[in-house]
Amino acid sequence: MPYLITVHSVTGGEIQLRCAGPWPAPGSNLYAMRSEVLKDGERTELVEECRIVDIQKKAGPKAITVHVVLDRKRQKRCSFLFLKKNGREQVFFRTESGIKAHRSSSYLQPKPLRFVSEIVIDSREKYPWKINAAHVIRRELPAGDYALCVQERIVAVIERKTLQNMLANLNSLEAYHTHLAELTTFPGAEVVIEASLADFFNPEKVKPMSATRCTRALADIAAKHPSLRITYAGNRKNAQVWATEYFGAVAAKYHGVEEEKLEQGSLLNQNSDRGFTGGVVSEIRHTVMYVLPERFQVAQVRDAHPEASKVAIADCLKALRGEGKLTTSGHGRGTVWVRAKATGASP
Structure with missing residues (x-):
C-alpha cells in the first residue's frame, strides 16, 4: 500500500489511510487501512493536494461512512466506509461509480416499520391510507395528515392531497403559502399528491382553472418553500405505498443512529419564532x-x-x-x- 491519503476537516479532524492506489478504478473499490505513523525509513512525496468542498459523516448501527466532495471537475466524489467484522476494522475507499456497480441491497431493510414508535393519523382525515405499521393511532395533528413519532417527537410529516384538494389550494395560493410555512417547521415535511404532475398540465383535468395558472402556482410553491418535498404519486395506491416506505426509512434511520436521533430531535423547535x-x-x-x-x-x-x-x-x-x-x-x-x-x- 504505497499511497497515503489524508483527509483534513475544518473542525480539526483527520483521517489517514494507506491504499494501493490514489483513486479506485472505474466500478471498483480500494481496500484501505488506518495509518497513524510512518514506518521506519519511509518518507512521503506529495502526489496531489485538493481542497474539500464538502465532507459529511454518517453513522449507522454497523458502519460509518465519510462522504467527501473535492474541488475539481473529474473524480470529485468519494466516500470511505468503515466496517467492523469479527472485531477488526475494515475500510473501503469507494467512488460514486464503484457504489453503483456494487448494487448493494443492504440499505433496503425488510419490514423497516418494525422500528416505528407510532404512526399518527389526523383525526380529521377521512378515508385514511392503510399504512402497514404495528402501532397506528388517531389524534389531531398540529400540521399535516400523517406523522411519524419517535419518543413522542414528530420526526416526519406527510400532508395528503388529492387532485381536487390541491386545485382548491392553488386557487387560494396566498393562504396556502401560510399553511405550508407551518408545515415546513416540522422535520421531514412532505406533501404527497395522489396525481401526476402531468395532470396539472392537462386543461381538461384542472377545469375551471387554467393549466398555465396551475403550473405557475406549483412553481411558486417550490420556490418559496425549498425545504418542502413534493411527491406526485400518481394515485392513492402509490401514495400510501410511498408513505409506508418513507416512514419506514426515517424510522430505521432514527432507530439505528442514536446520536443523530438525539441531535436532530433538539432541532425540532428551531422555527418557533414564526409563531407556530x-x-x-x-x-x-x-x-x-x-x-x-x-x-x-x-x-x-x-x-x-x-x-x-x-x-x-x-x-x-x-x-x-x-x-x-x-x-x-x-x-x-x-x-x-x-x-x-x-x-x-x-x-
Whole structure:
C-alpha cells in the first residue's frame, strides 16, 4: 500500500489511510487501512493536494461512512466506509461509480416499520391510507395528515392531497403559502399528491382553472418553500405505498443512529419564532413521556418549556390522558400527573 491519503476537516479532524492506489478504478473499490505513523525509513512525496468542498459523516448501527466532495471537475466524489467484522476494522475507499456497480441491497431493510414508535393519523382525515405499521393511532395533528413519532417527537410529516384538494389550494395560493410555512417547521415535511404532475398540465383535468395558472402556482410553491418535498404519486395506491416506505426509512434511520436521533430531535423547535406551536407540542410530549419523573406536576412542564403557553401545555396533557398515556390524582393546583407504566421512561 504505497499511497497515503489524508483527509483534513475544518473542525480539526483527520483521517489517514494507506491504499494501493490514489483513486479506485472505474466500478471498483480500494481496500484501505488506518495509518497513524510512518514506518521506519519511509518518507512521503506529495502526489496531489485538493481542497474539500464538502465532507459529511454518517453513522449507522454497523458502519460509518465519510462522504467527501473535492474541488475539481473529474473524480470529485468519494466516500470511505468503515466496517467492523469479527472485531477488526475494515475500510473501503469507494467512488460514486464503484457504489453503483456494487448494487448493494443492504440499505433496503425488510419490514423497516418494525422500528416505528407510532404512526399518527389526523383525526380529521377521512378515508385514511392503510399504512402497514404495528402501532397506528388517531389524534389531531398540529400540521399535516400523517406523522411519524419517535419518543413522542414528530420526526416526519406527510400532508395528503388529492387532485381536487390541491386545485382548491392553488386557487387560494396566498393562504396556502401560510399553511405550508407551518408545515415546513416540522422535520421531514412532505406533501404527497395522489396525481401526476402531468395532470396539472392537462386543461381538461384542472377545469375551471387554467393549466398555465396551475403550473405557475406549483412553481411558486417550490420556490418559496425549498425545504418542502413534493411527491406526485400518481394515485392513492402509490401514495400510501410511498408513505409506508418513507416512514419506514426515517424510522430505521432514527432507530439505528442514536446520536443523530438525539441531535436532530433538539432541532425540532428551531422555527418557533414564526409563531407556530406544532414543534413546541411535540417537544412537550417528549418531555412529559421521557424526561420528567413518572409523577410530576404542571409547574415542572412549564419550567421545562417556558416558551409554551399555558393553553398549549394543558391541551397536550389532556390529549395524552385521552390516549391513555397519563392519569391524574388530586385536584386543582395539587394535581399530580402519572405516566402509564406501559410507556415508562426512555430506555
